[in-house]
Amino acid sequence: MRSIADQIEAYLIKLLKLSGGSVIEVQRSEIAQIFACAPSQINYVLTTRFGPEQGYLIESRRGGGGYLRITRVEMSDNELLEGLLDFLEETLVPFHGGERLLIRLLEEGFLTKREVLLMKAVIGQQALGNALPHPDLVRANILKAMLQTFLRDEFK
Amino acid sequence: MRSIADQIEAYLIKLLKLSGGSVIEVQRSEIAQIFACAPSQINYVLTTRFGPEQGYLIESRRGGGGYLRITRVEMSDNELLEGLLDFLEETLVPFHGGERLLIRLLEEGFLTKREVLLMKAVIGQQALGNALPHPDLVRANILKAMLQTFLRDEFK
DNA sequence: GGGACTAAGGTCAGTTAAGGTCAAAAGGTA
DNA sequence: TACCTTTTGACCTTAACTGACCTTAGTCCC
Numbered sequence: 001m002r003s004i005a006d007q008i009e010a011y012l013i014k015l016l017k018l019s020g021g022s023v024i025e026v027q028r029s030e031i032a033q034i035f036a037c038a039p040s041q042i043n044y045v046l047t048t049r050f051g052p053e054q055g056y057l058i059e060s061r062r063g064g065g066g067y068l069r070i071t072r073v074e075m076s077d078n079e080l081l082e083g084l085l086d087f088l089e090e091t092l093v094p095f096h097g098g099e100r101l102l103i104r105l106l107e108e109g110f111l112t113k114r115e116v117l118l119m120k121a122v123i124g125q126q127a128l129g130n131a132l133p134h135p136d137l138v139r140a141n142i143l144k145a146m147l148q149t150f151l152r153d154e155f156k
Numbered sequence: 157m158r159s160i161a162d163q164i165e166a167y168l169i170k171l172l173k174l175s176g177g178s179v180i181e182v183q184r185s186e187i188a189q190i191f192a193c194a195p196s197q198i199n200y201v202l203t204t205r206f207g208p209e210q211g212y213l214i215e216s217r218r219g220g221g222g223y224l225r226i227t228r229v230e231m232s233d234n235e236l237l238e239g240l241l242d243f244l245e246e247t248l249v250p251f252h253g254g255e256r257l258l259i260r261l262l263e264e265g266f267l268t269k270r271e272v273l274l275m276k277a278v279i280g281q282q283a284l285g286n287a288l289p290h291p292d293l294v295r296a297n298i299l300k301a302m303l304q305t306f307l308r309d310e311f312k
Numbered sequence: 313g314g315g316a317c318t319a320a321g322g323t324c325a326g327t328t329a330a331g332g333t334c335a336a337a338a339g340g341t342a
Numbered sequence: 343t344a345c346c347t348t349t350t351g352a353c354c355t356t357a358a359c360t361g362a363c364c365t366t367a368g369t370c371c372c
Contacts, residue, residue: 029319043322062320063320064320067320
C-alpha cells in the first residue's frame with residue numbers, strides 16, 4: 001500500500017498541475033484533515049518531497065489566515081547544475097536522495113531517460129557494494145563528476 | 157522436495173507473469189508470511205535467483221509503506237555487450253583500460269559521445285578519489301552496472 | 313498602544329513499520 | 343567427510359508518522 005506521505009505528495013502535485021501555474025497555496029490543517037493524519041505529517045512530506053533538490057520552494061505564514069505556498073521553481077540549465085553542484089559540495093548522498101535529484105534533471109529535460117538510468121545504475125547498491133568506507137560520500141563525488149561533465153564547453 | 161527458496165522463486169515468477177508487465181511490487185513480510193519463513197529468506201531468494209545475471213533488477217524501499225520491486229530485464233542477444241560483461245566479471249579495470257572499452261562502445265555505436273563522457277567521468281580519478289581500498293575493482297563494478305543498464309528491454 | 317485570546321504553522325524527539333546484513337546452524341549430496 | 347545450499351535469528355538502518363510543545367500573526371477589547 002502506498003504510504004500516506006506518497007498520497008499527499010501525489011495530491012499536491014495534482015493540485016499544482018491543475019492550477020496551471022506553478023504555485024499553489026494550501027492550509028496545512030486542511031490537507032491533514034483530508035488525509036486524516038497529523039498536521040506535522042504535512043511538514044514531513046514537504047521536507048522530504050518538495051525541497052529545493054526536487055525543484056520546489058516552500059514559503060509559509062503562521063497565525064490567522066496562515067498558509068503554505070508551494071512554488072515549482074524553473075531554472076536555467078546552468079543555474080540548475082550549479083545549484084546541484086553546490087548542494088553536492090556540502091552533502092552526502094544516500095541512494096534515494098540521489099535518485100530524486102536525477103528525476104528532477106530528467107523532468108527538466110536536462111538528461112535523457114537513458115542517461116538517468118545510467119547514472120542510477122552507478123550510484124546504486126550493486127555498483128558500489130557495501131565494502132566501501134563512505135558510500136554516501138563516494139556517491140556525492142560520482143554525481144559531481146558526472147554533472148560537471150555537462151558544464152563543459154561542448155554542451156553549452 | 158523442492159526447497160522453500162524454490163517455491164518462493166516460482167511464486168514470484170508466477171506473479172510477474174500474471175502482472176502482464178515486467179514488474180511487480182511486493183512486501184517482504186507478506187511473502188515471508190505466505191511461506192511461513194524468516195523474512196531474510198526472501199532476501200536470500202532475491203540475491204540467488206533474481207540477480208542481474210538472471211535478468212532481474214531489484215529495488216526496494218524501507219520504512220513504512222516499504223516494498224520490494226522486482227523488474228524483469230530482458231537479455232539482449234547482443235554478443236558484444238554480454239562478452240564485455242563477462243570480461244568485466246574476471247577483470248579489474250584500471251582507468252585507461254576502462255577508457256579504451258568505452259571508446260570501443262562508442263565506435264560500435266552503442267553509446268553516444270555524451271554517454272561516454274559521462275561514464276569516463278565516473279571511473280576517473282576525481283570521482284573515485286584515492287582513498288578507496290580497491291579502485292580497480294570498484295571501477296569494474298561500476299562499469300558493469302552501467303552496461304547492464306543497456307541490457308534492459310527499453311533499449312533494444 | 314498593549315494585553316489577552318485565537319488561529320494558524322514549526323520543531324523535534326520518540327515510536328512504529330518496514331527492509332538489510334551477516335554469521336552461524338541446519339540440511340543435502342558427492 | 344567435505345562442500346555447497348538453505349534457513350534462521352539477532353541486530354541494524356531507513357522511512358513514515360505522531361504528539362507535545364513552541365512561535366508567529368491577527369483580532370478584540372480596554
